[in-house]
Amino acid sequence: MEAIRTDKLTKSYGKARGIIDLELTVEEGEFFGFIGPNGAGKSTTIRTLLGLLSPTSGAASVFGMDIVREKEGILRRVGYLPSEAFFYPKMRVRDLLKFSADLRKTDCSAEAARLCERLQLDTERKIDELSFGNRKKAAIVCALQSKPDLLILDEPTGGLDPLMQREFFDILQERNREGSTIFFSSHVLSEVQRNCTRAAVIRQGKIIACDSVSGLAKAHAKRVTIHGSVDLSRLPDIKDKQTGSGSVSFLYNGSMPDLLRCLSSGQITDLTVAEPDLEEVFLHFYEEEDAK
Amino acid sequence: MTILKHEFRQGRTAFWIWTGVISVMLSVCVFLYTEVRGEMDAVTNLFSSFGSFTAAFGMDRLNFGTLEGFYAIECGSMLGIGGAFYAAITAVNMLSKEESNKTADFLLTHPVSRRRILSEKLLAIFVQLTLMNLIILGMSLLSIIVIGEPVPWKSLLLLHFAYYLLQLEISGICYGISAFVRRGSVGIGLGIAVLLYFVNLISNLSESASVLKFFTPFAYCDGADIITTGSLDGPKIAIGAGACLAGILAAWFHYDKKDIT
Structure with a gap:
C-alpha cells in the first residue's frame, strides 16, 4: 500500500x-x-x-x-x-x-x-x-x-x-x-x-x-577528472568545470562515445571517471533547470 | 476535554489576576460606601449639576446615597470595564495565540478536528468567565454582609447578570476576530472593549445619539435603567446575543478551513 x-x-x-x-x-x-x-x-x-x-x-x-x-x-x-x-x-x-x-x-x-x-x-x-x-x-x-x-x-x-x-x-x-x-x-x-x-x-x-x-546519484552524471590537455569545447554537456594545475574536472551528462572520442583526441596522462555524490547531482539538477 | 484543561492551565495566571483585581476593587468600593455614606447627598447634588455628563454615567437617575445607587455607578464601572477587558483579551487571543506563538503546528497536527478545538476553546472562555463572575459576585455579597448593609438582591443579581452577558457578547465577537488574525490581537480586543464603552457614554450624552445604545452591550448594563425598571432590556440583549453568535459562527466556518502558514 x-x-x-x-x-x-x-x-x-x-x-x-x-x-x-x-x-x-x-x-x-x-x-x-x-x-x-x-x-x-x-x-x-x-x-x-x-x-x-x-x-x-x-x-x-x-x-x-x-x-x-x-x-x-x-x-x-x-x-x-x-x-x-x-x-x-x-x-x-x-x-x-x-x-x-x-x-x-x-x-x-x-x-x-x-x-x-x-x-x-x-x-x-x-x-x-x-x-x-x-x-x-x-x-x-x-x-x-x-x-x-x-x-x-x-x-x-x-x-x-x-x-x-x-x-x-x-x-x-x-x-x-x-x-x-x-x-x-x-x-x-x-x-x-x-x-x-x-x-x-x-x-x-x-x-x-x-x-x-x-x-x-548514478543516472545523470559522471565526475570526470583529466590530467593533461584536451580541447573540451566540442563537448556540449559539461557542467561545473573546474581547472587546476595541469588538470581539469567536470560533470558530464552526455553520450559516452562523444566523451571518449573527445578525450582520445587530446594528450591525457591520467583520467578518473567517478560517481558524483548526491551534492553534486543536486547542484547539477538545479543548474540544468536554471539554464532552461 | 484535553484542550479545555490545557486552556485552564495556560490561562490560570491571567484568570486569578483579573478575578482578584476586580474582586478586590469591588470590595474596596463597598467598604468605602460606609465612609462616604454621610456625604453622599452633597455629592449627588454636585454630580446632578453636570448636565449631560451626569446623564452619561447614569448619575441623574441614581441616588449615590443608597448602596444600590453607589454600587451601580462605582462597582458597575469597574466590573464593566474590568470584565470587558478580560473577556476581550481572553477571547481575542484564544485562537490567534496558537499562530502568533507558533504552537499551531503542534496542536493542529494531532488527531483532533479543528471543530473540536474550536468548541473546547470556546467552552474554556465561557467557563472562565462564569467562574470569574461567580467569584466576584461572592466577594461583593460578602463585603456587603461584612459592612452590615442589607443586600439589594434583585438589583445586585440583575446588574451582575447583565455584566456577565456583556462579557459573553464581547468574548463571542472577539472569538470571531481571533480566528482571522495572526498577531496583534490583544490591541484589537482592547480597542473593541474601549470603543463599546465610549459608544455607550456618547449614547447617554444626548437624545440624538441614543440610537447608539443598540450597538453596545454597555447599554443594557446601565445601572440606572436596571435599578429603576427592575428588569433587563430584552431587545438590546437579543441584539447582543446575535452579535455574539455571529462572532462564534464566523470563527466556526473560517477557522475550519484556515491555512496555517
Whole structure:
C-alpha cells in the first residue's frame, strides 16, 4: 500500500510559490528523502499533507485516506517533526509530552521515557529554559512517542549536535525496520544519501527527479577528472568545470562515445571517471533547470 | 476535554489576576460606601449639576446615597470595564495565540478536528468567565454582609447578570476576530472593549445619539435603567446575543478551513 500519494497536488498562496502539480508516491515501509533548497516547496508539501494548508487543486492521500476529508484519521497514524519546534513556553517537558499523548488518547509514557533517555532530554525542564537543540529533542519525542506508522520529518537535524544526529538516525532506522514509513525532507544531502532508500528532488514547487538514491546519484552524471590537455569545447554537456594545475574536472551528462572520442583526441596522462555524490547531482539538477 | 484543561492551565495566571483585581476593587468600593455614606447627598447634588455628563454615567437617575445607587455607578464601572477587558483579551487571543506563538503546528497536527478545538476553546472562555463572575459576585455579597448593609438582591443579581452577558457578547465577537488574525490581537480586543464603552457614554450624552445604545452591550448594563425598571432590556440583549453568535459562527466556518502558514 502507498503511505503517501499525491496527484497533481497544487498549493498556491500569498507571495509564496507553493507547489505545482506535484506527483509523488511513497510506499509503505520506505525511508524516503525529500530534497530541495530553501523555499523549494518541501514544507508546503508537508503542511498540505498534514492538513495545515488546504490544497488549491489536485488530490493527495495518506494510507489511502484523503487529506481534506479524512484529516483526523491521517493524523492518528502520523508523527510530525517540524523544522522549527515551538511549544507552550511555561510548560514542563513532561507535561508537554503528556499533553501530546492525551491529544492522541494514548499512554505513551514508557516509550517517552525510553526516548528521553536515549536523547538525554531532561523532562523536568520548562520549555522556555530549553536550548534550540533541546527543544528539537522534545519535538522528536513528541513525534515518535506514539510509534506512528508514518513519520513526517521536516529538516529534522537542525540544532542537533553530530552525536545526537547519529542517535536520532539510529532510532529512525530502528523504527523503519519495525515497519514505520519515514518521509524526511532535507537540504543536507549526505543525510539523505546515508539513510534513505528513495528520494525526490523538488525545485520551484515541482518534482524534477524521483528515484532510488543510488539511481539519482548514478543516472545523470559522471565526475570526470583529466590530467593533461584536451580541447573540451566540442563537448556540449559539461557542467561545473573546474581547472587546476595541469588538470581539469567536470560533470558530464552526455553520450559516452562523444566523451571518449573527445578525450582520445587530446594528450591525457591520467583520467578518473567517478560517481558524483548526491551534492553534486543536486547542484547539477538545479543548474540544468536554471539554464532552461 | 484535553484542550479545555490545557486552556485552564495556560490561562490560570491571567484568570486569578483579573478575578482578584476586580474582586478586590469591588470590595474596596463597598467598604468605602460606609465612609462616604454621610456625604453622599452633597455629592449627588454636585454630580446632578453636570448636565449631560451626569446623564452619561447614569448619575441623574441614581441616588449615590443608597448602596444600590453607589454600587451601580462605582462597582458597575469597574466590573464593566474590568470584565470587558478580560473577556476581550481572553477571547481575542484564544485562537490567534496558537499562530502568533507558533504552537499551531503542534496542536493542529494531532488527531483532533479543528471543530473540536474550536468548541473546547470556546467552552474554556465561557467557563472562565462564569467562574470569574461567580467569584466576584461572592466577594461583593460578602463585603456587603461584612459592612452590615442589607443586600439589594434583585438589583445586585440583575446588574451582575447583565455584566456577565456583556462579557459573553464581547468574548463571542472577539472569538470571531481571533480566528482571522495572526498577531496583534490583544490591541484589537482592547480597542473593541474601549470603543463599546465610549459608544455607550456618547449614547447617554444626548437624545440624538441614543440610537447608539443598540450597538453596545454597555447599554443594557446601565445601572440606572436596571435599578429603576427592575428588569433587563430584552431587545438590546437579543441584539447582543446575535452579535455574539455571529462572532462564534464566523470563527466556526473560517477557522475550519484556515491555512496555517
